[in-house]
Amino acid sequence: MQPLEVKVGGEQPYTVTVGAGLLARVRVPQRHVALIHPADLPPAFVETVQAALSPTVTVSVPPRDGCKTLAVYADVLSQLAAANLPRDGAVVGLGGGAATDLAGFVAASYLRGVAFYTLPTTLLGMVDAAVGGKTGVNLPEGKNLVGAFWPPQAVWCDTDTLTTLPSEIFREGAAEAYKHGLIADPSLLPRVLSPDFRPGDPGLEATLADAIRVKAEVVTRDPTEQGERAHLNFGHTLAHALEAHTHHAIPHGEAVGYGMHYAALLSRALGGADLTAHTRAFLRWQRPTPLPDLTFDDLWPYMARDKKADADGVRFVLLHDLGRPYLGRVPGAVLRREFAAWQTDLTLVR
Structure with missing residues (x-):
């Protein structure tokens, strides 16, 4: 089955690609790449992307929201600097939504901004975090209080990664897809609750693409949350x-x-x-x-x-x-x- 594509417009348009086997086919034009991933990611995912991109530096960060702290953010920046990642390099975020949020903020601020690509490996990351250019970290006082708008150059959603998720993590991620049904596309509501909405199902990619399309259309019209984009909240x-x-x-x-x-x-x-x-x-x-x-x-x-x-x-x-x-x-x-x-x-x- 051919991968599906969702276009995100605006001043810096990019494409979200949804399909199986994409990690092995990732290519970027930059010669120097920093790969950022959570420590609990299956090693095969990391090794596949390393083989595809030959990164200059690979940085492992704490799992889930444990990575979205100022301390981890500063440590990642230091590792990129120690590796001499140049201004024409790129940051690639591989993992769930927390890791890609952190990676995007690193890309937005390292050397005042380098190219950013994202490879979400969770349902939550694919449907929400990887699309729209919101990046950042948390403070003890609340979620996502520090960050920047920094759109990726491209997003690749490899649906094969979803087959490794525990069922509760997959169900967790479905919340954002269901939300998109409530606010914009009611056809998603029965599809998300269907027995067929599960990793490996032939119809999953189309449902994911439609859920992603809701967010893509909103952020195209309102990239920096001046109005309509707030509805995604x-x-x-x-x-x-x-x-x-x-x-x-x-x-x-x-x-x-x-x-x-x-x-x-x-x-x-x-x-x-x-x-x-x-x-x-x-x-x-x-x-x-x-x-x-x-x-x-x-x-x-x-x-x-x-x-x-x-x-x-x-x-x-x-x-x-x-x-x-x-x-x-x-x-x-x-x-x-x-x-x-x-x-x-x-x-x-x-």
Whole structure:
């Protein structure tokens, strides 16, 4: 089967390629390459890309969000400098969304910016993190508070890598694909929850390409989140708070699953369509990590400083209906009331 291609436009257009066996076929025009990957990545993935690109330096970083710290970022920059990676070199990020976020920020800032390519190996990375040019690291105060917009030159999504994922990691990543169905392409909703949505299924690549296309079209129109791109944050305000409060014991995709249901409750409370059946169905399918005991006041400080906040208060991405997102501010009393409803719902979903 021929790989599928999704075009991302804008001032620096690039192509996202989706298909099997792509790691071995990766080629870049730069002679000097820094390959950045998480330490827990299957060695065969790293060796395949090393054989294809002959990198000047290969840097291993901590797994998942453990790599998205200022300390790791500084260490990677030092390793690139020690290897004399030149200004006309390139950074290649191989791995999940956290590793590619870090690699992109390194590329954006090393020698004031070098070429960047990404090879996502998780569903979450393919559908979300690798597309759109958002790069960065976390602070103790919250997610993604330091970073830069730095589009990749190309993205290769090798679907063979998904067959190595534990089932819970694959289900985690599905949250972003389902979110794209809620905000833009409702045809994705039954496809994501279908028994056929699994690694190795012949139809998986088409579903992934369609989910990626939603984000590609949005970031083409709004590359630096001046307006419409904020809609991609549906479910993320609560999600980032859950991640920060639990020190990432709740992984990103599962936090987004929880956050989408809260956002659906808020949307209904403010007069939107009742879409909570969709978000409940997703939580039943995803089976996320149970939450610890927590209160609204535990999460509020993180939501209040989330990057979707401004001088007038915290904004939430809400839905008038399927495919009709908007930005709105929610009264504090409604936030608290629906948080209680959200917690009650979660006991029923389990």
